[in-house]
Every structure is written in structure tokens, then in C-alpha cells.
Amino acid sequence: MGILENLTPQWIESQYELWKEDPQQLSGEWRAFFTGFELAEARPVGAAVAAVGDEALKQSGVQSLIYRYRDIGHLLACTDPLSPCQIEHPLLSLSAFGLEPADLDKTFVTRRFMRRSATLKEILQVLRSTYCGSVGVEFMYLQDPDERQWLIDRMEPGGNRGFFTPDQRLLLLKKLKEAALFERELHKRFPGQTRFSLEGGDILIPMLDAAVTKAASLGVTDVVFGMPHRGRLNVLCNIFGMPYENMFAEFSDNAEYGVVGEGDVKYHKGLSVDLPVEGGGTIHLTLTSNPSHLEAIDPVVQGKCRARQDRIGEEGEGRVLPLLIHGDAAFSGQGVVAETLNLSQLAGYRTGGTLHIVLNNQIGFTTSAADARSSHYATDVAKMVQAPVFHVYGDDAEAVIHVTELAVAYRDRYRKDVVVEVICYRRHGHNEGDEPYFTQPLMYQQIKLRPQLHSLYEMELLAEGFPEEELKAIENEVVQRLAQAGERQAAPVESAFLARWSGMKPGVAKVAVPTSVAAATLLELSEQLSRIPEGFQPHPKVAAVLQKRRDAVIKGGPLDWGNIETLAYASLLSTGVSVRLSGQDVRRGTFSHRHSTLFDQQTGETYLPLCSVLDKGARFCAFDSMLAEFSVLGFEYGYSLEAPDALTIWEAQYGDFANGAQVIIDQFLVSGEAKWERSSGLVLMLPHGYEGQGAEHSSARIERFLELAAAGNIQVVYPTTPAQLFHVLRRQLLQPFRKPLVLFTPKSLLRHPDCVSRLEELSAGTFREVIAEPAVGESVRQVLLCSGKIYYDLLGRIRKDQLQGHALLRIEQLYPLPVEQLRDELQRYPAGARFTWVQEEPRNMGAWRFIHEPLIELLGAVPRYVGRPDAAAPASGSHRLDRVEQERIVDEALTI
Structure with missing residues (x-):
């Protein structure tokens, strides 16, 4: 077709008009074309133009x-094992492109297709095989x-x-057998026990095996998994290599197997x-412990990966792979999924792309997809970050492995997120004691009739000539391993306090650690911090x-607070301790007190x-974070799990x-060590204080953290001086254990003339859990116990x-409550003093409901309460009323 390729009739007509005016205006190719048509008596130019125009339209239609x-x-695409395949769509019919069946044997130029030209029939065969078979792909929104083109070049040729x-096909069959027979063995040995069976999604095991193998071939040395409960036991044994006998011990609830802390369900x-x-070599796999809040693990995994990548350096993103497994209902339904996706390309939170596997069993507990989401696909949320999405038929094992x-x-x-959605089903109810026929009778009638995938694939291999005895030997080997495991004792549980955690101890050791820094060192650090690079404005x-400063x-x-906070970080950084600070507006500080990052004007x-x-x-x-708390705190928690030697x-x-x-x-920070033996030294800085800013800008909800405090799981501190902040931050890294630190920080006190400290308070002393200020030279008639800004x-x-006769006693650490120190201080006051x-x-x-019982035990009497009355909201929305209430509290407290 030459020069006519992809040209419209209107364009050809315009060229013809130019030729009639002056042939020299056109190229020799065009002049020859129109001269040839003028010489052909039976084919005038107008008809030729119309014919060529129709051909150009068809060529355009093919493109x-x-x-x-x-x-x-x-x-x-035919991706649903439980539904008939759709074979037509009006937008993909030949007529939609100005084509017809008579064009199927015509040859068209294809540009960047498999080859430069092909018949329409050949083109359709490739396109339907690639995009409408067992795999459907969403990727053309990639900008x-x-x-x-990279994806096209790897999909269309094959x-x-x-x-x-x-050998690869036999390995695939073996992994399918392992997945299915493991579930069968658990059902046989422990009938009725909840295991959240993988059956119906058995392909996950060979899929993960393929993902790990492929990742290792590309230089990945660490894969961090996050997944829900469905199929988790299968993954533990058949991907992570957990001994079957250990899993059987879990089901038997054998005491000798060892439960760490309070433990958690298996x-x-x-x-x-x-x-x-x-x-040669190894690849390190980590399956992160996860509560039943399914997608809550997503940002935690990202944080763990980022910490490992930071430790490795420039090659970190290539060597550490986050791999998240999701259910369809959770992936489309839980907002933290979108939050975590939004983190994926942000400088402070990116991890070089995550492999997302959505195991779509087409039901969430008892909820059908039609009631669970408004989007067409469960994976549509992933398009927000231009992640390509592969939808694949779960019973086509080889197709699943290929797209993985x-x-x-x-x-x-x-280095971007990518999603593989496996369309499968759930053979049983939500758990093994659940009856799915109550709510999805038609779906489960189909499921009941479907053979298991390992049987389907075995039949496929038999049909292709694989020896039957060779295939049966694979099954027999798996069955034998499972049977032998039942005769062995469970292996000992290895402590979590290894590698980077080997210097740490679980629990709380009541050890006073020195946190002071020499004045000369602080002076030198301050001098360095004040220097601004030449030319920087x-x-x-x-x-x-x-x-x-x-x-x-x-x-x-x-x-002041900002000065000493900066010195605390500097004192750690100068000794090799890393510091990571994250949250909304943290670089400047919400209240413009920090200025950790300067901007050239x-x-x-x-x-x-x-x-x-x-x-x-x-x-x-x-890092100034995105406007989210759930995902960002989850990320930092995950980071802290991998960085015990850093202040996070x-x-x-x-x-x-x-x-x-x-x-x-709730699910990670305060209970992670008790459930999973995973310690965290994460610090939560929570601005708190009543300045008349309304219900949403006053209270960090002290009471909630104190309600969650038990068995030494966290530290809750409300420091009243910058020096106290200095020492508690340093203590966090210098003590021989790691516990989350909930740190209530000020707002108005950041610039309060009395909320300051002296240099000697940093160069001497340590964090004081209780600070008592008895009146000197007079009889103390009232002891006012308090915490924080009041x-x-x-x-x-x-x-x-x-005013005379009042002593002030500040409880700087609310949990663990320093009972002995309190007792020592309280005994110093006269017997007749009111508390x-x-x-x-x-x-x-606040702290009242937590503190009053310990105070009763210490005092032998009920202390008086002064504060705001019971309320539904933390504070008044009226600044004037709030100030009136604050004055009333002070007046009442100081009335003897």
C-alpha cells in the first residue's frame, strides 16, 4: 500500500487537488500515483480515491x-472457574472497527505487532489468545x-x-499435591478444627514457589510476606518449610511445643x-505475624522492607521484595489498601514496588461480590498507582505461574507495584465449621462438582503422555512425608531475639541507664547545628x-523544647544511632517548633x-507523610521491628x-510482643493539652493508652520539661530492651517561659519518673498530684x-507506674495533708481512672478529684467556655 498506509479519503482528496494545481508541489511518489490513475481509463481518480480511502479506513480499523x-x-477473558466465558463484546466486534468477515484473509500492516504484516485472522488469533484466554490484563493506562511495550513484547509472542x-511441570504438580494433601491430612487428623483451608485456591503454593524462585534469579535476597489467615498454615509448611510435626503440635495444642507470652492462634x-x-546461596523469607484485621499488615510489611533496604543501601530495593497476599473482599473493601498503595512512590516510604497477589475466592465470609464492592474488579483500587493488573483463571496452573x-x-x-488476581473459589465455608449452603447454595453446588486442581493438572499431564507411575510416585512421596511427620516430635521453637535483636531482652528490666551528655559535647553539637552552608538562604x-538556640x-x-529535642537527636546521631522521624508536617513541626529541615528561599x-x-x-x-494515620503508623511500626538500634x-x-x-x-503496638514475641521500640509523639481548640485538638486520649497498658507492654510518659524529653528519648535507645514509648508532647508549652531547662540538666541526671516540689520552710497542707501541662x-x-501550703507532685511516667518512687515521695508529707x-x-x-486505685493503696485513703466532669467529647468547642472551665479547675484545686 506504500504511501496510502493509514491515510483518510479527505487527505488523499487534498493531495489530488494540489496535484491538479501544480504536480511539482508533491513528491515524486505522489506524482506517479496520481499520473497512473489518470492514464487508467477504466479507473478515474475519484473512484480510485474512494477505493483507496476505504482501504485506509480498514487499515486504521485494524490498528x-x-x-x-x-x-x-x-x-x-475466561478467568472464572464458576461462570461461563463471555465470547462477545460489542466494543470488540469486527463491525466496531469498520471490518467484516470478508476481511479476515486480507493482509494488513500491523506496526509494532508480532510482525509488520499479517492477515486479520492471524491478528485476532494472537490478540484473543493473549488477552481473552486464561489471562486478562489491564495495563494500557500506564502512562x-x-x-x-515491555509487557506487550513479553505477552503477545507466546x-x-x-x-x-x-521437569518444571512435574514440580508444579508436586507443589499442587503438597497443597491439597496437606489440607486433607489436617482434615483427617483434626476434624472440625478451624484451619482456614486453602482448598479451591491451591494454586497459591506453586505460585509463591515460582515467585520466590524468580525473585532469587533476579538478585532478591529477602522476601517479606504479608497475608491473611486463609491458606497461611499451608504457606508456613509448604513454602517456609515449617516441619509438619510442628504444625500438628500446634493443632494438638501441645504444651511442650511452647507458647511465647500470651500467644496467638496458629x-x-x-x-x-x-x-x-x-x-547456591539462600534467600531469606519472612512471614509477618498478622491479626484478623486482614489488610492491617500491608503497611507493616512495607515498613519492614524499607528498614532492610535502608540498611543495605543503594541496592536495597532490588534485594528486598514486599509480597502481599490479599482476599478479594478485603482488597476492595479496606481503606488501608489504598493508603498503602499511596505510600508506594513516596520518597520516605517507597520500597521499590510490591507484588500483590489477590486470591479471589469470590466471597467474603458470607457476602457475595455484588454486595461487597461497587467496582467491576476487586483490584480496581490498584489502578490509582498505575499498577498493571493480571486477572488469571485459577484452575489454569501454568497460566498462573507464567503471569507470576x-x-x-x-x-x-x-520498581512499581504489580497485581496478580487469581480467580478461584473457596471449597468450604469461611472456616471448616461454617455451612456455605446457607447463603450461597448455587455457588456451592458448582464447587461441590468441581475436581481439585491437582487432579485436573494430573489428567492434563497424563493426556500429554507423562507416565502414570511417575505421577503417582509424586503423590505417594508427599503422603509418606505427612505420615512420617505424625510420628516425630515437634522441633523446638527458636527465639525471636536473634541477629539484630540478639542484644535485646524480652520483658522489662528495671535498670537505670545513664542518659546525660557532657556539656562540652552539647556545646560542640550546637555549634555544628547552627552552621548554614555557604550560599544557602x-x-x-x-x-x-x-x-x-x-x-x-x-x-x-x-x-526550650525545640532546642533540646534537636540536641537529643544530635547526641544519638553523633554516636552512630540513626533517627527516623515521620508524620504529617514533622519536618517543620505542626507548631513550627522543630525546623529539622531548612528550605532555601x-x-x-x-x-x-x-x-x-x-x-x-x-x-x-x-519525612512529611501523606495525610493518613493508619498506614503511616503501621509503616513506622514495621520499620521499628527491623531497626532495634535506631530511634524510630x-x-x-x-x-x-x-x-x-x-x-x-491495638493489634500490633501494645500486644505484638505478647502474641508474637516481636518487640518494638517505636516512639509515638502525641501533642496533648487543653488550649481551647475544641474536641478534636485537645486530647491525645491518655485514657486509651493507659487502658491498654499491662504486663509492661508499653511506656506512657507525659514529660513536663525539655530536659525530661531529652533523657527519655535517649533512654529509649540505651535501655537493654525495646518497648513502644507513648510520649505526650506539648503545644502551648513549646514557647512557655517556664517550660525550659538548663544545660546542666542535660549534662547530669537522668529521666525522673516522679518530680516532687514540696513547699520549703512551711507546713504542707495539700499535695497536688498531676501530670503534664496542668x-x-x-x-x-x-x-x-x-499561695502557701501547697506542694506539687508530677507523675512524669504514667506507665509502668513508678509505685516505689511515689511511695517514697508521698511519705515525706505530713499525715494531715490532703491529697x-x-x-x-x-x-x-485522662489518667484518673487508671491512677486512683494505686493512689488509694499508697495513701490509705481516696484522693480528691479535680478536673472536668464526665463528658462525651474531650473538650468544649467554645474557647471562652474552655478557659472558664480551666480557671475553675485551678481555683478548685488550690482551695484548701
Whole structure:
């Protein structure tokens, strides 16, 4: 067709008009074309133009057809084992492209297709095989044409089918047998026990095996898994190599198997192993422990991976792979999925792409897909980050393995998330005691009649000539291993406190650790922090803050909160301890007190003063997070699990915003060590204090954390001075164990003239869990016990009105409550003194309900309560009423 390729009739007509005016205006090719038609008496130019125009339209139609099959061919893909395949779609009919059956044997130019030209029949065969068979692919929304073409070049030549050697096919059958026979053995040995069977999604086992093998071949050395309970036991044994006898011991609830702490159900537990890989060496696999809040594990896995990648360095993203397994209902239904996807390309949180496997069993507990989501696919949320999505027929084992390997290769090349959705089914109810026929009778009638996948694949291999005895030998070997495991004792459970955690101990050791830093060292650090690179132009006000901080250190004080917080980080960084600070607006600080990152006012470039004091490989990172709490706190929790030797901090914009992350707090932070023997030293900075800013900007909900505190699981601290902050942050890294630190931080006190410290308070002493200030030279008639900001309101009134007879006792650490220190301090006061607990929060909030029973035991009497009355909301929305209430609290407290 030459020059006529892809041209419209209108364009050809315009060229013809130019030829008639002056043939020299056109190229020789066009002149020859029109001259030839003029000489042909039986074919005038007008008719020729019309014929050529029709041919060009068909050629254009073929190009549109190719594009559309790539774009929406997945709508005709046969991926559902329980539904008939759709064979037609109006947008993919020949007539939609101006084509007809008579064109099937015509040859068309195909551009970047398998070859430059092909018949329409050949083109359709390739497109339907690639995009409308056992695999449907959504990828044409990718904005990078290189990514699209890379996928096309790997899908279309083989019709989206992989090539498998006989040995690979036998291995695939073996993994299917292991998956199915393991479930059968559990059912036989432990009938009726909940195991959240993988049956119906058996392909997951060979799929994960293929993913790990492919990842290892691409240089991955660590794979961190996150998955729900369904199929978890199967994965533990048949991917991670957990001995079958250990699993049987779990089911038997054998005491000698060993339960760590309070323990957890077996289908929530994790495991870490090193597995040998082809060619030598090993790959480290980690299955992260997970509660029943299914997708809550997603950001935790990302945080664990990022910590490992940071430790490795530049090659980290290529060597550490996050692999998340999801159910269809959870992936489409739980918002943390979208939050975690949104983290995937952010500088402080990216992990080089995640392999997402969605095991779509087409039902969530008893809820059908029609009632579970509004989107067409369960995976549609993944399109927000332009992740390619493969939908694959779960009973086509080889197709699943092919797209899994392709997905791993895509992640390796482009460092982006990729999704493989396996359309399968759930052979039993939600658990083995659940009756699915109650709610999905038609679905389960079909499932009942379906053979298991290992049988289907075995029949396929037999039909292709594989010896029957060879296939039966595979099954017999798996059956024998399971039977022999029942005769062996469970192997000992290995402690979690190994490798980087080997220097740590579980539990709480009551050991006083030195946290002071020499004054000379602090002066030197302050000097370094105040230096601004030549040519860098920070905001004048920020430059003044840095200079003021330096001058204050030189003079020995007063040192405010922002100054001392920075010195605390610097003192750790200069000794090789890394610091990671994350949360909304943390670089500047919500209340403009931190300024950890400076911005050049002319170029926008950044400078981190704390990076000037790094030593011994330490890193300082401060990341302003996206506007989310659930995923970001989960990420930082995961990071802390992998970095016991670093200070990892998450700061809420306001303390009460932490309730957006309550699942992470409840299910991981406060209970992870008791359930899974996984310690975390994560610090939560939660701004707290009543300044009349309403119900959503006052309370960090102290009462919630105290309610969750037990068995030494967390530390709850409400420091009242910058020096106390300095020591508690340093203590967090210097003590011989790791516990989450819930740190209530100030807002108005950041600039309060009395909320300051002296340099000597940093160079001497340590964190004081109780601070008592008895009146000197007079009889103490009342002891006011309090915690946090209310101390300054009481102190201010005492000084202003020169009140006598009042002593102030601050409890700086609310949990673990320093009972012995409290007893020692309380015994110093006269027997007739009245004891009053004072707090800003309502009576049913704050520390009162936690503290009053211990105080009764210590005092032998019920202390007086002064604070706000019981309330539904933490604070009034009226600034004036809030101030009136605050004044009333102070007045009542100081009335003897």
C-alpha cells in the first residue's frame, strides 16, 4: 500500500487537488500515483480515491482493533472457574472497527505487532489468545509507553503462555499435591478444627514457589510476606518449610511445643527462614505475624522492607521484595489498601514496588461480590498507582505461574507495584465449621462438582503422555512425608531475639541507664547545628531561631523544647544511632517548633542540620507523610521491628488524630510482643493539652493508652520539661530492651517561659519518673498530684497569688507506674495533708481512672478529684467556655 498506509479519503482528496494545481508541489511518489490513475481509463481518480480511502479506513480499523484488545480484551477473558466465558463484546466486534468477515484473509500492516504484516485472522488469533484466554490484563493506562511495550513484547509472542520443561511441570504438580494433601491430612487428623483451608485456591503454593524462585534469579535476597489467615498454615509448611510435626503440635495444642507470652492462634503467626536457591546461596523469607484485621499488615510489611533496604543501601530495593497476599473482599473493601498503595512512590516510604497477589475466592465470609464492592474488579483500587493488573483463571496452573513470573520481572525492572488476581473459589465455608449452603447454595453446588486442581493438572499431564507411575510416585512421596511427620516430635521453637535483636531482652528490666551528655559535647553539637552552608538562604526567622538556640546553649540556658529535642537527636546521631522521624508536617513541626529541615528561599533546596553531626554510619531522616494515620503508623511500626538500634518516631499532627490508627495501636503496638514475641521500640509523639481548640485538638486520649497498658507492654510518659524529653528519648535507645514509648508532647508549652531547662540538666541526671516540689520552710497542707501541662497552670497561680501550703507532685511516667518512687515521695508529707489529683481532662478520661486505685493503696485513703466532669467529647468547642472551665479547675484545686 506504500504511501496510502493509514491515510483518510479527505487527505488523499487534498493531495489530488494540489496535484491538479501544480504536480511539482508533491513528491515524486505522489506524482506517479496520481499520473497512473489518470492514464487508467477504466479507473478515474475519484473512484480510485474512494477505493483507496476505504482501504485506509480498514487499515486504521485494524490498528484500533489491536489497541482495543490490549485495552479491554480482559472483558472477554475466561478467568472464572464458576461462570461461563463471555465470547462477545460489542466494543470488540469486527463491525466496531469498520471490518467484516470478508476481511479476515486480507493482509494488513500491523506496526509494532508480532510482525509488520499479517492477515486479520492471524491478528485476532494472537490478540484473543493473549488477552481473552486464561489471562486478562489491564495495563494500557500506564502512562509510560516503554512499560506498555515491555509487557506487550513479553505477552503477545507466546499468547500469554509460558514455556515449561517436563521437569518444571512435574514440580508444579508436586507443589499442587503438597497443597491439597496437606489440607486433607489436617482434615483427617483434626476434624472440625478451624484451619482456614486453602482448598479451591491451591494454586497459591506453586505460585509463591515460582515467585520466590524468580525473585532469587533476579538478585532478591529477602522476601517479606504479608497475608491473611486463609491458606497461611499451608504457606508456613509448604513454602517456609515449617516441619509438619510442628504444625500438628500446634493443632494438638501441645504444651511442650511452647507458647511465647500470651500467644496467638496458629493462623496468625509468622516465621522467618533461609531457603536454599538454585545456583547456591539462600534467600531469606519472612512471614509477618498478622491479626484478623486482614489488610492491617500491608503497611507493616512495607515498613519492614524499607528498614532492610535502608540498611543495605543503594541496592536495597532490588534485594528486598514486599509480597502481599490479599482476599478479594478485603482488597476492595479496606481503606488501608489504598493508603498503602499511596505510600508506594513516596520518597520516605517507597520500597521499590510490591507484588500483590489477590486470591479471589469470590466471597467474603458470607457476602457475595455484588454486595461487597461497587467496582467491576476487586483490584480496581490498584489502578490509582498505575499498577498493571493480571486477572488469571485459577484452575489454569501454568497460566498462573507464567503471569507470576512476568509480574516479578516487571517489578524488578520498573520498581512499581504489580497485581496478580487469581480467580478461584473457596471449597468450604469461611472456616471448616461454617455451612456455605446457607447463603450461597448455587455457588456451592458448582464447587461441590468441581475436581481439585491437582487432579485436573494430573489428567492434563497424563493426556500429554507423562507416565502414570511417575505421577503417582509424586503423590505417594508427599503422603509418606505427612505420615512420617505424625510420628516425630515437634522441633523446638527458636527465639525471636536473634541477629539484630540478639542484644535485646524480652520483658522489662528495671535498670537505670545513664542518659546525660557532657556539656562540652552539647556545646560542640550546637555549634555544628547552627552552621548554614555557604550560599544557602533559609527563611530569616528560621535563621534567627538557629542562632538563638546556639546562644542559649552557650549561655547554659534557658533551653526550650525545640532546642533540646534537636540536641537529643544530635547526641544519638553523633554516636552512630540513626533517627527516623515521620508524620504529617514533622519536618517543620505542626507548631513550627522543630525546623529539622531548612528550605532555601530562592531555590527551594533543602538542608538538614542534623545530617552535619552524623557519625559511624548513622542516618537522619525526616519525612512529611501523606495525610493518613493508619498506614503511616503501621509503616513506622514495621520499620521499628527491623531497626532495634535506631530511634524510630511517628508524630501525630494532633494527638487525638492517633485514633485513625487505632487498629495498629491495638493489634500490633501494645500486644505484638505478647502474641508474637516481636518487640518494638517505636516512639509515638502525641501533642496533648487543653488550649481551647475544641474536641478534636485537645486530647491525645491518655485514657486509651493507659487502658491498654499491662504486663509492661508499653511506656506512657507525659514529660513536663525539655530536659525530661531529652533523657527519655535517649533512654529509649540505651535501655537493654525495646518497648513502644507513648510520649505526650506539648503545644502551648513549646514557647512557655517556664517550660525550659538548663544545660546542666542535660549534662547530669537522668529521666525522673516522679518530680516532687514540696513547699520549703512551711507546713504542707495539700499535695497536688498531676501530670503534664496542668502543672504550669497550678504553678503559675501559686506564684501569682503567693499561695502557701501547697506542694506539687508530677507523675512524669504514667506507665509502668513508678509505685516505689511515689511511695517514697508521698511519705515525706505530713499525715494531715490532703491529697488531690488534678487533671485537665474530663473525669472519665485522662489518667484518673487508671491512677486512683494505686493512689488509694499508697495513701490509705481516696484522693480528691479535680478536673472536668464526665463528658462525651474531650473538650468544649467554645474557647471562652474552655478557659472558664480551666480557671475553675485551678481555683478548685488550690482551695484548701
